[in-house]
Ligand SMILES: Nc1ncnc2c1ncn2[C@@H]1O[C@@H]2COP(=O)(O)O[C@H]2[C@H]1O
């Protein structure tokens with residue numbers, strides 16, 4: 001996992017990242033999650049991204065790429081990603097099955113790197129917060145030590161930290177049971193690194209932009225089903241699948257925007273009680 005990916009960036013250029021998250025794909029192209037065909041909604045998101053014709057330097061996939069642990073689901077994910085004209089890096093979510101994920105994505109030429117150097121000013125660090133078999137997250141001793149060691153290598157770089165689980169309360173009580181349980185241990189590591197100003201998550205299937213102990217936490221819509229913000233119990237939202245762009249400036253400034261599919265083509269059954 002320590003393999004380093006270096007992406008050249010022209011002097012003074014703004015780096016654009018495209019985030020795709022929580023694709024929840026199945027082995028079959030016809031399978032659905034809460035009434036949404038997840039492969040078709042993923043393809044519709046990719047169609048919309050292509051139609052925008054935006055330039056981006058890197059794609060990040062922040063977990064829950066597959067719903068059913070199958071090799072085929074990861075093959076469908078890779079087939080979609082191969083349409084995009086930029087390299088992709090990824091991290092696992094609670095639903096992922098890492099033996100299949102690592103094998104297939106590797107075979108499909110998708111980088112396993114969890115440390116990306118972007119030009120001279122920025123870096124991305126991707127963490128594994130999965131606790132296999134349960135929806136909440138936790139960073140292992142190994143992950144925390146690796147993060148600390150990796151940050152010490154390039155402490156002067158502006159850093160975007162990526163993980164599946166949200167470290168701070170989202171405002172959805174049912175989802176906050178499934179957050180990063182040892183966020184205080186992450187905070188303790190980050191204490192020494194003021195240039196880690198933004199954390200980017202998946203998992204909560206909604207757009208979020210909040211302050212966590214002086215750092216910014218961003219979360220993003222899924223490419224399939226959305227959860228409604230500020231709910232006590234599991235509640236589906238009637239908004240379209242989405243994706244996020246992040247612009248990283250040489251001076252450390254970060255600007256970001258969520259885009260969504262419009263229309264009603266990929267809206268789930270709002271009376272579902274979970275999955
Ligand atoms: N009704 C529910 N109540 C609590 N958690 C749920 C419910 N339904 C699903 N979940 C879990 O909550 C998780 C949140 O997002 P995930 O996509 O990781 O997967 C979801 C499920 O594992």
Ligand SMILES: [Fe+2]
Nearest residue numbers: 064093094203
């Ligand atoms: Fe998740």
